[in-house]
Every structure is written in structure tokens, then in C-alpha cells.
Amino acid sequence: MHSLFACFPGVLTRVFAAVVVVCVGLPIAASAQITEPVRVKGGLLSGAPGADPTVRVFKGVPFAAPPVGNLRWKAPQPVKGWKGVRNASRFGARPMQLPVFGDMVWRSEEMSEDCLYLNVWTPAKSDKERLPVLVYFYGGGFVAGDGAEPRYDGESMARQGMVTITVNYRLGIFGFFAHPELTQESPHHASGNYGLMDQSAALQWVRQNVAAFGGDPKRITIAGESAGSFSVSAQMASPLSKNLIAGAIGESGAMLGPTLAAVPREEAEKNGLSFAKEIGATSLADLRAISAIKILDATKTNPFRFSLTIDGYFLPKSPLAIYTAGEQAHVPLLAGWNAEESGASGVLGREPTTVEGFTRAMRALYGAQADDALKAYSASTDAEVKATATALASDRFIGYATWKWVDLHARTGDKPVYRYLFSRSRPGETGAYHAVEIEYALGNLPLNPRYAWTDNDRKVSTTMQTYFANFIKTGDPNSPGLPIWPSRTRGSAASVMHLDVVSAAEPEQDRPHYLFLDKIYTDVH
Numbered sequence: 001m002h003s004l005f006a007c008f009p010g011v012l013t014r015v016f017a018a019v020v021v022v023c024v025g026l027p028i029a030a031s032a033q034i035t036e037p038v039r040v041k042g043g044l045l046s047g048a049p050g051a052d053p054t055v056r057v058f059k060g061v062p063f064a065a066p067p068v069g070n071l072r073w074k075a076p077q078p079v080k081g082w083k084g085v086r087n088a089s090r091f092g093a094r095p096m097q098l099p100v101f102g103d104m105v106w107r108s109e110e111m112s113e114d115c116l117y118l119n120v121w122t123p124a125k126s127d128k129e130r131l132p133v134l135v136y137f138y139g140g141g142f143v144a145g146d147g148a149e150p151r152y153d154g155e156s157m158a159r160q161g162m163v164t165i166t167v168n169y170r171l172g173i174f175g176f177f178a179h180p181e182l183t184q185e186s187p188h189h190a191s192g193n194y195g196l197m198d199q200s201a202a203l204q205w206v207r208q209n210v211a212a213f214g215g216d217p218k219r220i221t222i223a224g225e226s227a228g229s230f231s232v233s234a235q236m237a238s239p240l241s242k243n244l245i246a247g248a249i250g251e252s253g254a255m256l257g258p259t260l261a262a263v264p265r266e267e268a269e270k271n272g273l274s275f276a277k278e279i280g281a282t283s284l285a286d287l288r289a290i291s292a293i294k295i296l297d298a299t300k301t302n303p304f305r306f307s308l309t310i311d312g313y314f315l316p317k318s319p320l321a322i323y324t325a326g327e328q329a330h331v332p333l334l335a336g337w338n339a340e341e342s343g344a345s346g347v348l349g350r351e352p353t354t355v356e357g358f359t360r361a362m363r364a365l366y367g368a369q370a371d372d373a374l375k376a377y378s379a380s381t382d383a384e385v386k387a388t389a390t391a392l393a394s395d396r397f398i399g400y401a402t403w404k405w406v407d408l409h410a411r412t413g414d415k416p417v418y419r420y421l422f423s424r425s426r427p428g429e430t431g432a433y434h435a436v437e438i439e440y441a442l443g444n445l446p447l448n449p450r451y452a453w454t455d456n457d458r459k460v461s462t463t464m465q466t467y468f469a470n471f472i473k474t475g476d477p478n479s480p481g482l483p484i485w486p487s488r489t490r491g492s493a494a495s496v497m498h499l500d501v502v503s504a505a506e507p508e509q510d511r512p513h514y515l516f517l518d519k520i521y522t523d524v525h
Contacts, residue, residue, distance in 0.1 A: 060092035092117025124214020139226030156443030178268035192309030257401025326412035336420030340431035346393030
């Protein structure tokens with residue numbers, strides 16, 4: 001598989017600029033929350049008050065057995081029980097990963113193959129409240145990330161009246177390695193997708209245990225950004241998970257386009273055999289005997305080498321086929337992307353920002369289809385080139401796949417769909433780049449002190465977080481005092497909520513972009 005960023009030049013340097021976050025110590029305060037200890041599958045838990053003492057936090061809660069030894073590259077197994085009361089005041093270990101992205105900040109104290117933990121923030125005062133539940137999956141291209149990152153902190157969302165949960169899942173070679181011997185030993189004749197199965201196991205755990213934290217197991221909304229958004233689209237498509245969720249939120253990404261596309265199991269197995277040969281492992285037993293750090297180090301040349309897999313079990317067929325047939329979870333969906341997911345250089349390369357340069361770049365990209373491309377993405381003056389090239393680069397990277405998800409779900413599902421475009425630039429920046437919306441959406445601007453947030457930033461955050469909270473509670477983002485966000489259902493016209501200092505919904509204007517890309521990628525439109 002090609003590197004995510006090799007395919008889309010300009011994304012790495014612009015999207016994942018280093019972010020330095022100073023973690024502020026959380027005060028210890030008395031809390032009138034859930035009576036402790038809390039009993040979950042595995043045993044008793046004791047949490048701690050959040051910075052806001054009305055929120056109780058349970059960190060590092062195991063939802064599956066450690067995937068180590070002979071459980072490496074197996075579907076997640078039931079959690080092992082413990083005696084006494086488990087102290088849930090510290091984050092669990094983050095998954096094995098290379099330092100791929102500069103904007104990730106760790107609050108977990110270590111990295112380990114033993115990483116299947118989740119974190120719970122609850123405002124409930126008893127286990128009788130039945131609050132809505134948010135389960136959030138982190139981004140990072142399926143090769144990096146951690147549910148304990150400050151930008152995903154669940155306290156602000158919990159203060160909106162919901163139980164908020166972040167989930168760790170296996171990454172890279174540990175989460176997506178396929179091999180014929182793995183397929184042979186699997187009772188489902190499948191291999192790969194262990195990271196996605198971890199997410200599904202976490203959802204099963206939440207369904208079984210969230211009532212103990214005051215949550216409603218029948219009102220679980222899943223959400224995520226980038227790879228987390230891809231994950232949401234995958235969980236909606238999988239027979240393992242689609243009946244566990246009541247709603248879905250996707251921020252920038254879906255498994256219905258060329259980026260991070262799932263490959264057939266046989267192709268993934270060949271890749272696995274090739275990797276094993278490269279490191280001198282002649283059997284699955286050899287591979288499991290190698291230390292986790294040596295396995296990780298062997299992937300340095302291409303961390304994105306191991307693809308998601310159409311394995312016949314978690315994904316019985318391609319996500320595109322599942323959504324086209326209407327076989328996904330029929331739940332309300334809120335999804336969108338940012339105005340500058342990738343820069344103009346992703347299309348222009350070294351060509352100048354002129355009509356002539358843009359035309360040459362388009363002919364190089366699309367050959368015989370360049371005339372159609374230039375009709376869909378038109379730039380009649382030099383002044384229009386940068387914006388047009390940026391739009392195309394963003395769509396090629398992540399916009400098209402997210403649009404396809406929203407469009408197909410509206411056409412083949414029976415629940416409302418809400419689409420957004422996020423356009424707010426962070427202070428000192430010039431575009432709404434990939435991943436910048438996370439802190440706005442989750443109410444976590446104060447946890448990223450790199451930026452001198454303004455009243456306008458806080459206004460955007462309040463608007464976006466309120467939309468998200470309303471959706472999680474009711475399946476509808478609207479409430480009094482907010483600009484009306486029209487839904488799209490089967491047969492109705494599409495609109496887009498533009499999220500910025502002044503937010504407003506407008507009729508969909510960019511459909512020709514995606515109908516052109518549809519012909520390129522799927523020939524389904």
C-alpha cells in the first residue's frame with residue numbers, strides 16, 4: 001500500500017505541524033457522582049474526579065485481554081478479571097507506533113502491545129440516569145494515535161450531559177497484518193482488521209457496561225476524526241457492530257474512496273508473506289516470537305504498508321458495496337470535512353499557480369479525462385487557481401470519500417444525514433487544515449495552549465460542540481439559538497452547514513466535483 005502522504009504531497013508538512021501541549025495538572029476535588037466502586041465486566045473500578053468535580057473519570061479500563069504472545073494478531077479476547085478494586089485513575093498504555101505525526105501529545109505513560117484500554121467520563125449522579133453515550137475513535141492513519149490525547153479529552157463533552165468514552169485500538173502491523181497462517185487458524189477464515197475488531201469489542205463492552213456509569217446502552221453514538229472517521233464508516237458497515245450503534249459522526253474520512261482503501265484478503269496475505277520473508281520469519285510462530293519493538297522497527301520504511309482488509313468476516317465485502325446495497329447500519333449520520341484538507345501543491349506539484357500551470361497539472365493527472373476534470377474543477381483566472389487546486393487536492397485526499405459516504409447513506413438508508421464544511425483557521429494559520437476542528441468540536445480549545453484562542457474561536461467551538469451534543473442526544477443537531485441545519489433524506493436535496501464564525505446552511509454547490517471523481521474512482525453515480 002502506498003503511504004497516505006506519498007499519494008497526497010503537501011499533506012504531511014501542512015497538516016501535521018508539531019503541536020506542543022502543556023498538560024495542566026487536574027485538581028482533586030470532592031464529587032457527588034456515581035457511587036464507587038463501579039462494577040463492570042472484569043471487576044470493580046475506582047475512578048477520580050475530573051478538573052470539573054461534577055464529572056467522574058475512569059481511565060485505563062481494560063475491555064479485552066492483552067493481545068500479546070499467542071494473542072498477537074488474533075481477534076480481541078474477553079477481558080481478564082481482577083481481584084479487589086482496580087484503580088482507574090491513570091491512562092492505559094498507548095498502542096505500539098512509530099513517531100509519524102508531530103501533533104500528537106501523550107498523556108499515557110508508556111507504549112505497549114498491551115494497549116486495549118478505554119477511558120470513561122461521566123456526569124451521572126447514579127447508575128439510573130440512562131444518559132446518551134459518545135464513543136470516540138482517534139485519528140492517525142491507522143498507524144498512530146491514543147485515546148488519552150488531550151484533544152480527545154472527554155470531560156467537556158461529558159459536561160454537555162453524556163457519558164463520553166475514548167477507545168484504544170491496535171495500529172499498523174499489530175492491527176492490520178494479514179497472513180495465510182492467520183487465516184487458517186481463524187475460526188472465521190479471516191485475517192487482518194484486528195484494530196477494527198478492537199473497536200467493535202469496545203462497543204460490545206460499552207453496550208454491556210455503560211449503564212454502570214449512568215449511560216444508556218441503546219443510545220450509543222460513535223464518532224471519530226480521520227482514521228477514526230474511517231473507522232466509524234467501517235463499524236456502520238460491519239455485521240459485528242452495525243446493531244450496536246444509534247448514531248454516527250464522521251470528521252474527515254470514510255472507507256469509500258482511494259485513501260486508506262481496504263484490499264482483498266488475498267492481497268493482504270501476500271503482503272504479509274513478503275514482510276515475513278524480509279525479516280527472516282518462516283512461520284507464524286516465528287513472527288509471534290519476535291519482540292514487539294523489533295516488529296515495529298521493521299516497519300519504519302513504510303508505516304502505512306498494512307492495509308485494512310476485505311476479510312470476509314468484519315467486512316464481508318467492500319464498504320462501497322455494502323453502502324450501495326443499503327446493508328449498513330440505518331442510523332442518523334452527521335459528517336463532513338475541512339476547507340483545506342490538503343494544499344494546492346497536492347495537485348499543482350511544481351507547476352505555477354496560473355491557469356496554464358493548472359491545466360498542465362490536470363492533464364498530467366487525468367490524461368484523456370482532463371477535459372472533464374477541468375469542467376468540474378474550473379479556474380478561469382490565475383486568481384482562482386489556488387482555491388480550485390486546493391479543493392481538488394482536499395477532495396482527492398479525503399473530501400470525496402466523505403462525500404460518497406454521506407451521499408450513499410442518504411440514498412440507501414432511511415435516516416437523516418447532516419453534512420458540514422469546517423472553515424475556521426486557527427490563530428496564526430491561513431487555512432482550515434486536516435484535524436484542526438477536533439478541539440473545536442469536542443470543546444477542548446483550552447487543552448491546546450499553543451494557540452492564542454480568541455472569542456471568535458470560542459464562538460465556533462460552542463456552535464460546533466452544541467450541534468454535536470444535540471445530535472448525540474437526539475439524532476438531530478438543531479436546537480433553538482443555532483442556525484437551522486437541514487437534514488437530507490432519501491430523495492431530498494442536499495445542503496451543507498458551513499461552520500465558521502458566522503455559520504449557515506447552503507444548498508450543495510460542489511456536487512459536480514464529486515460526480516466527476518465518482519467516475520474516476522467507482523463509475524457509480
